[in-house]
Amino acid sequence: MIRTVAVTNAGEIVYDLPLSSLKKEEYKWYWADFQEPTEKEIQLLSKFFRFHPLAIEDCVEFTQRPKMDFYDGYFFLVLHAIHQKTLDAEEVDLFVGDQYLVSFHKNPVREISNLFLKVKKEPILQSGPLQIMYQILDKLVDDYFPPVYRLEDVLNQLEDKTEERTISSIMEEVFNIRTDLSSVRRSIIPMRDLLYRMISSTKLNGLKEKEIYLQDVYDHLLKLVEMIDANRELTADIRDSYLSISSDKMNRIMMTLTVMSSIFLPLTFIAGLYGMNFQYMPELQGRNSYFVVLAIMIVIALAMVGFFWKVGWLRYKKSKF
Amino acid sequence: MIRTVAVTNAGEIVYDLPLSSLKKEEYKWYWADFQEPTEKEIQLLSKFFRFHPLAIEDCVEFTQRPKMDFYDGYFFLVLHAIHQKTLDAEEVDLFVGDQYLVSFHKNPVREISNLFLKVKKEPILQSGPLQIMYQILDKLVDDYFPPVYRLEDVLNQLEDKTEERTISSIMEEVFNIRTDLSSVRRSIIPMRDLLYRMISSTKLNGLKEKEIYLQDVYDHLLKLVEMIDANRELTADIRDSYLSISSDKMNRIMMTLTVMSSIFLPLTFIAGLYGMNFQYMPELQGRNSYFVVLAIMIVIALAMVGFFWKVGWLRYKKSKF
C-alpha cells in the first residue's frame, strides 16, 4: 500500500494524491509511505523515483543494520522499529530529499501511521521532510523503552519470587531475558552510532536547531544502552550467584549424607556380624555380650559424631576441614 | 517550593524575592531553587523563564543521564545526587545563565539547602552563577564518597567474618554489594565524562581558574571510578574463590563417604550372607568358620584401606588418583 500526503505552495495539506501528480510544481513537498508494498509497488522505487539500485537492494533484502547513505540529491536512512511483543527488529527505510520523503517498511508501523494522520493537524509537521524524518526517529526510539522496561521488570520480579520456583526455571528465564536484551541491543547500538553521525554531519543542516533535537534522541539511546548493559550484567551476576549458592547447598546435602552413612554403616555391619548363623561363635554365649556390643556401638557412634563435630560438618558455618 | 536569593548591584544579599521582581536591573544575579515543585511551579520553567521545551522535558521526565546542553543564552546541566541510604540516583538540573542560576530537583537535596543558606555568609558564593554551579557540583561529588566507602567497608568486614556465616548468605551479600556498586557506577561514569567535557569546554570561561577547580572535582570522580572498579573486581574474585574452595570441600566430603561405603558395604554383605537361614549351608558348621570369615573381613578391610591410601584419599593433600 502506498499512501501520500503533500503540502502545496499555499500551505494546504492534500492526502492520497496519485504518485504521478506529486512532482508538480504546485507542491512544496510530499511524503509517500510504502507499507507492506506489493512487488509492483516496490518497482516504483526504481521506475518512478529512480533511487539508486544499492539503496533499493537494501530495502528489499534481509534486515539491514541502521545506517545513513548519501546519494545524489537525497539521503537514505535505514532505521529499526522494535516489535513491542516479539522484540523483533523491523526495518524502516527513509529516502529524504529536499522536496520529498519516501518511507518504506514491510510491516505496518503504528507510529508512522499516527504521524501520517497528524500531518494535517500539527503545523510543526508541515515544515518539511527533515522534520518528518526527525519525528519518525523520535517516535521509533521512544518505542524502544516499553520493551526494555518490561524486560527489566521481569528481571526484578524474578529476584523477588525465587522462593517459589525451581532454579532451573529461573535460569531458563534469565537466559531468555539475556537473549532478548542482546537482541534489542543489536538494534540500539547501530541506531546510537547513526544518531551520533547525524549530529556531527554537515549535510543535514536544513533541520532547524538540528543538533538540539537529534541530541535529545541520542540521549534516549545512550540511556537505553546503559539500561540494557546494566540488566545484562545483572543476569550474569544472578547466574554466577546461583551457581555459588547451589554449590554451597550441595555441600550441605552431601555432608548430611556422609555423616548419616559414616555413623550407621559401621553400626549396621556390627549388627550384621552378630546376626550370622555360625554354629560356633563364642561371643554369642556370654551373658553380657549383647551389652558389651551395644556399648561398643555407642562408642563408635560417639566417636563419629565427635569427629564430624571437630571437622565442623555438624556446625555448618564453622566447617574447617 | 521555589526559593530565591539575589545579589544586588550594590552587593547586598536578598532572600525570598518574588519571581516577578528578579529580572529587575537592580539585581546583579539571582538563584532560584525549585525543590519538590508543584505542577504549577513546573510550568513557570516555560512560562516565566522561557527555557527550551527539550530541557524542560528532561527535568520532568524520568531520570536523565548527567549531561550538559547549550541553549541560547544559558546552558543546561543534568547532575546526579546519590541518596546516602538507598544509593538511588536523584536528578539535579541546573539552568545557568549569565545573571541567573535555576536549580530543579524533585527531592530535597541537603547540600543545596546548605549552600543556599550560606550565600549570605560566604563572599565567595556571591561571585555569580558559575561559582554556585561549581559549588553544587563539588558538594554532590563529595557526597558520593560516603556510600562508596560504606560498601567497601562492608566488603572488607565480609572477608573477616566468613567463619561465622553460611556461604550462601555471604554470596547474597556479595551479590548485593556488587549490584549497589554497579548502580552507583552508572551515575559516576557519566558525571566523570561530563566533568571532562566541562574542563575542555570553551563556553564556561566565566569561572575564575575554572580548569583547576573542575580538575579537582574530576580527580575525585576518577578516584571514585577506581575504587568502585577495584571493589567490583574484588566481589568477582571472592565469588570465584569460594567456588573453588567449595568444590574442593565437596571432594573431601565425598572421599569420606566413598571410603566409608567402600569398606563397610562388602563387609556388611558378607555378614548378611552368613545370616541367611538356609537349612543346608556347609560353612556354618565348621568350628573355625566364624574366625575364617572374620579373617577374610579383616583382609578385605585392609585391602580397601590400602587401596585408598595408595590413591591418596586418606591423605587428602597427596591425592593423586
Add this chain to the structure above:
Amino acid sequence: MIRTVAVTNAGEIVYDLPLSSLKKEEYKWYWADFQEPTEKEIQLLSKFFRFHPLAIEDCVEFTQRPKMDFYDGYFFLVLHAIHQKTLDAEEVDLFVGDQYLVSFHKNPVREISNLFLKVKKEPILQSGPLQIMYQILDKLVDDYFPPVYRLEDVLNQLEDKTEERTISSIMEEVFNIRTDLSSVRRSIIPMRDLLYRMISSTKLNGLKEKEIYLQDVYDHLLKLVEMIDANRELTADIRDSYLSISSDKMNRIMMTLTVMSSIFLPLTFIAGLYGMNFQYMPELQGRNSYFVVLAIMIVIALAMVGFFWKVGWLRYKKSKF
C-alpha cells in the same frame, strides 16, 4: 591453469589469448586468472609480470591475512574466500594495475569462474580492472553468508531439540559451532578492516561511485561480524545456562539420595540390631517388644521426614537450609 580475457580498444571481448600478446597496444585491458597454478606458471608472476618478490611470496606462502599493499604501478590485494563445506579460508590474491587484473588462487573459486564467463555478456564487467576487483569482492563477501546462516540455524535447532539429546553431545556441538564461528570471524574481521581502508583510500579513485559500492560490501561485513558475535555470545550463554541447570539438577538428585539414606539407614540398623543372635538379649523376650520397636522406627522415620520437610528438601522449590 591460466585463463585470460582481454578487452580491445574497439570494445571487443577476446578470451584465451596467450600471455605474450596481452601487453600489445590493441588491448585496453585484460584479466589473467591463475587457478591451481603449476610451479612453472607461478614463476610467470616474476618473469612475465615482474611483480614485487614480497607480493609473490605472499601468494605462494601460507594463507595471508586479507590486506592491501601498494606497489609501483599496481596494488596487491589478499582476499579470503570461505569454503562452503569446510569453512576453511581460501586465499584469493589480486594484482590490480591500470590495464590489467591478475587473480591468483590455489583452489578453484566458483564465483571467480562465473564472473570470468560473464565478462562477455555483461557490459558493466567490461569497464576495467577496478570493476572486476569490486565484483570479485562483492561475490566473495556474499558467499560468507550461507555458512554463517547455516551455523546460526544449527544453533537454533539445538535449542529446540535439547530434550532428545544428552547434554554432553549438545556441549560438543556448541563447542564445534563456537570454533567454526571463531574461524570464520578470523577471515571477516581483516576483510572488514580492508574494506574500511579501501573506502577511505585515495588511490582507488578509478572506480566510479567507488564509495557507495564499497560501502555496500562493508555493510555486509558489518552485518556478518554482528551475526557472528551474537551467535558466539549465544554459545557462551547456552553453556553457562546448562552449567547452572546441571548443577541444580545435581542438587535435586542428591537430595533424593540423602533423604532416602537418612531415613532407611537408621531403621535398617535397628532391624539389624534385633537380628543379632546373642543368647541373652532381654528385649527379644517381651510380648510387646516387637511393637515397641516398630513404633520407635515409625517415630524415627517421621522425625526424619519432618526434619527434611522443615529444611525444604522434600519441597524442592522452598528449600532454605
Add this chain to the structure above:
Amino acid sequence: MIRTVAVTNAGEIVYDLPLSSLKKEEYKWYWADFQEPTEKEIQLLSKFFRFHPLAIEDCVEFTQRPKMDFYDGYFFLVLHAIHQKTLDAEEVDLFVGDQYLVSFHKNPVREISNLFLKVKKEPILQSGPLQIMYQILDKLVDDYFPPVYRLEDVLNQLEDKTEERTISSIMEEVFNIRTDLSSVRRSIIPMRDLLYRMISSTKLNGLKEKEIYLQDVYDHLLKLVEMIDANRELTADIRDSYLSISSDKMNRIMMTLTVMSSIFLPLTFIAGLYGMNFQYMPELQGRNSYFVVLAIMIVIALAMVGFFWKVGWLRYKKSKF
C-alpha cells in the same frame, strides 16, 4: 620534620637552613622535604610557600591518584611509593618551581632520605629541582620491582609445591596474590599515564635530555604493567585449572562410590531376604538353595561389573556413558 638543602650561587651545598632564609638571592635553588609533618608544619605550605589551596588539600586529604597539575610559577606532582612489606601506596607530593622543590610525604620514604644526603656528594644532583624530581621518580619506580618480583616468586613456588598443600589453602593464597597485584596495579597504571603525560608535556623543558630520561622510567612502568597483567592472568588460569581438575576428581570419587554401592546393595538385599525368619519360606529347605542363591549373586555381581565396564566407569580414561 622539615629538612632543607640549598645550592648557593657559588655552587656550595648548605644543609638545614631555616625556611625563612631560603628565599634569599644568594641561593640558586633549594629543596625542602616535609616528612611526617606536624599540623603546624603543614600550615607552612600555605603561609610560607603560598601554594594553591587545592594542591594543599590534595596533600592533606586521603591518598590521591598520581597526577600532575600546573599552577602559577610551579607544578604539583602526586606520586606513589609502594611500601615494600605491606604493598600500601604511600603518597609523595612534589611542588616543583624554578628555584625550589618541596617534597611532602606523611610517611618516611627511604629513597628520598638517601637522595637528600647524596645531594652533597653527587654533582648531577646539584643541577636543579627538575633533576631532583627525576631522581625521586626514578627511585620510586625502581622500588616497585621488588614487591612485584616477590609476588611472582610466590606464585611460581605455588605451582611447584601443590602436592603438599590443600587446594583450599592454595586458592586462598592465589586470591591474596591476585588482590595484591590489583592493589599495586592501581598505583602503577596512573603513574604510567603520568609519565606519558610528562614525556609529551612542553612545560618540563628545563630537564636536559628530558625525553630520554623520562622514557627510561616509562619503560620500567610498561614492564611492570606487563608483569602484573601476566601474573594476574596466571592466577585466573590456575584457579580455572584447579576447578576443572577438582571437578574431574569428583567424578572419579563418585564413580567408585556408585560402582561399590550398585554391586553390593542388591547382593546385601538378597542376603537379607533369606535372613528373614518367616516360618514358611520354601526356598530355605532345598539342599541346593544356598548354592543357587550364591550363583545368582555371582551372576548379578558380574552383570553389574560388566555394565560398568561397558559404560567405562571401571576404565576411567575411556568412560563414555
Add this chain to the structure above:
Amino acid sequence: MIRTVAVTNAGEIVYDLPLSSLKKEEYKWYWADFQEPTEKEIQLLSKFFRFHPLAIEDCVEFTQRPKMDFYDGYFFLVLHAIHQKTLDAEEVDLFVGDQYLVSFHKNPVREISNLFLKVKKEPILQSGPLQIMYQILDKLVDDYFPPVYRLEDVLNQLEDKTEERTISSIMEEVFNIRTDLSSVRRSIIPMRDLLYRMISSTKLNGLKEKEIYLQDVYDHLLKLVEMIDANRELTADIRDSYLSISSDKMNRIMMTLTVMSSIFLPLTFIAGLYGMNFQYMPELQGRNSYFVVLAIMIVIALAMVGFFWKVGWLRYKKSKF
C-alpha cells in the same frame, strides 16, 4: 666474544678487524656483533662506542620490552628472539648508526650468526646497517612461527586423543599451552607495536623501499598475534567445554547411585525387619506371610522404578525433574 665485519669504500668485505681500526675512513660501514660478551667487552659499549648510559643499562639489565629509542647519531633497538625449545624471550639489542651496526646479545642467536657469515656472499647484505637491521628483524620474526605452530599442533592433537587420557592430565596440558602462548604473546605484542612505529617513523628513510619491507614483517606479526589469540581462545573453550561435560557426567553417575539406593534401601530394611529375632512377631507365623512380604517388596520396587521413570532418571536424555 666480539665479531666484526666491515665493507671498504672499494666494496670489499673484511672480517675480524680489531675494533680500533673500524673507525678509519677506508671503511664505508661495519658490523660489530657482541655475543655472550664478557664484563670487559661490555665496557667497550661506553668506552669505545660512547653509547648513552641509558641504552647500555638497557642492554645489561634484565630483559627489556622490544622498543626503539633515538639517540644523537644512532638509534637503539631492543628486539626479542624466542628460544625454540624453552620459548624464553632472549633480548637482542641493536645500535644502528649511519656507518655501523652494533648487535648485542647475551645468548648465541643462530640467525645472527648465519647472517654474519652471509655478508660476504650476498650483495644485498652489503648495502649498509639498515639492511642488516631489517634482515635481523625479518629472521627473528620468521623464527617465531615454529614454536607457535608447535603449540597449535599439540593443542590439535589434544582434541583427538582425549579418549585415552585422564581429564586432569588434559587440563594440565591445556594450562601449560595457555601459559606458553601468553609468554610468547608478551614478546610478539611489543614487537608488533615496534614495527608499526618503525613503518611510520620518518627517521628510518635510509632503507630503500623501507615501508614495503617492514610491512612484510609487520604482516607476519599480525598473523602471529591472530594465531596466538585464536589458540588461547581455544584453550578457554576446551576448558569450559570439559567443565560442562564433566558436570553432566557427574549427574549421570549420581542418578545411577540414587536410583540403586532408593530401590534397595527400603527393600533391605524390610528384609532386616523380618530378620529380627523377637519371640512374638505375629507376621512370621502366617503361611503366606513370606509371599505377602515379597509382593510388597515388588510393589515398592516397581513404584520406585515408576517414579524414576517418570522424572526421567532412567531415560537420561529426557530427564525433566
